[in-house]
Amino acid sequence: QITLRESGPTLVKPTQTLTLTCSFSGFSLITRGVGVGWIRQPPGKGLEWIALIHWDDDKRYSPSLKSRLTITKDTSKNQVVLTLTNMDPVDTATYYCAHTDLAVAGTGFDYWGQGTLVTVSS
Amino acid sequence: EIVLTQSPGTLSLSPGERATLSCRASQSVSASYLVWYQQKPGQAPRLLIYGASSRATGIPDRFSGSGSGTDFTLTISRLEPEDFAVYYCQQYGSSLTFGPGTKVDI
Numbered sequence: 001q002i003t004l005r006e007s008g009p010t011l012v013k014p015t016q017t018l019t020l021t022c023s024f025s026g027f028s029l030i031t032r033g034v035g036v037g038w039i040r041q042p043p044g045k046g047l048e049w050i051a052l053i054h055w056d057d058d059k060r061y062s063p064s065l066k067s068r069l070t071i072t073k074d075t076s077k078n079q080v081v082l083t084l085t086n087m088d089p090v091d092t093a094t095y096y097c098a099h100t101d102l103a104v105a106g107t108g109f110d111y112w113g114q115g116t117l118v119t120v121s122s
Numbered sequence: 123e124i125v126l127t128q129s130p131g132t133l134s135l136s137p138g139e140r141a142t143l144s145c146r147a148s149q150s151v152s153a154s155y156l157v158w159y160q161q162k163p164g165q166a167p168r169l170l171i172y173g174a175s176s177r178a179t180g181i182p183d184r185f186s187g188s189g190s191g192t193d194f195t196l197t198i199s200r201l202e203p204e205d206f207a208v209y210y211c212q213q214y215g216s217s218l219t220f221g222p223g224t225k226v227d228i
Binding site for chain 1: 123154155157159161166167168169171172173176178179210212213214217218219220221222223
């Protein structure tokens with residue numbers, strides 16, 4: 001059974017760096033075709049893709065956020081960590097991590113965490 | 123970056139009716155990379171369709187996807203009460219983008 005859970009601060013101040021951890025179980029990030037992505041959703045708005053890391057450590061970033069993002073994986077801990085620098089109130093959103101497997105769901109995210117709401121405010 | 127446009131923004135229908143949702147891309151998208159999700163209030167998105175037309179595990183056959191190039195469609199053949207939600211399309215070419223969503227309400 002695949003599960004993912006996001007953890008991190010619920011409140012950050014403007015200009016601070018956000019660090020979120022996705023802890024997962026039920027799959028391995030060394031399996032060919034598997035990836036973990038981050039997607040966010042501002043309150044009442046649509047989905048925005050942020051970053052994606054693949055089994056082979058290939059990393060992809062949203063062009064609009066690339067300069068502020070880092071995604072890493074720790075396969076021994078079954079975790080993926082996202083950092084987003086220079087936080088701004090417009091970054092207030094629910095942040096989701098999600099699983100993808102090319103062999104099972106193509107380029108879709110088939111398992112999602114429950115999401116964590118991050119508010120940016122002084 | 124490929125921009126996805128979804129129409130209509132809101133679709134008002136009744137249970138039992140057919141829903142047809144459109145997703146149009148600003149440039150051609152490989153059908154292999156076109157995905158649809160359903161999202162209900164307070165919940166994470168749920169994968170419905172991948173590869174433009176393949177249903178994800180556990181998705182009822184009233185959901186179907188079609189299309190190619192720049193035009194893709196999600197069809198719900200007979201709306202059930204639990205289908206009233208927001209639907210997003212997503213593509214993953216050189217980058218990954220979501221459409222703005224279509225709300226299906228009663």
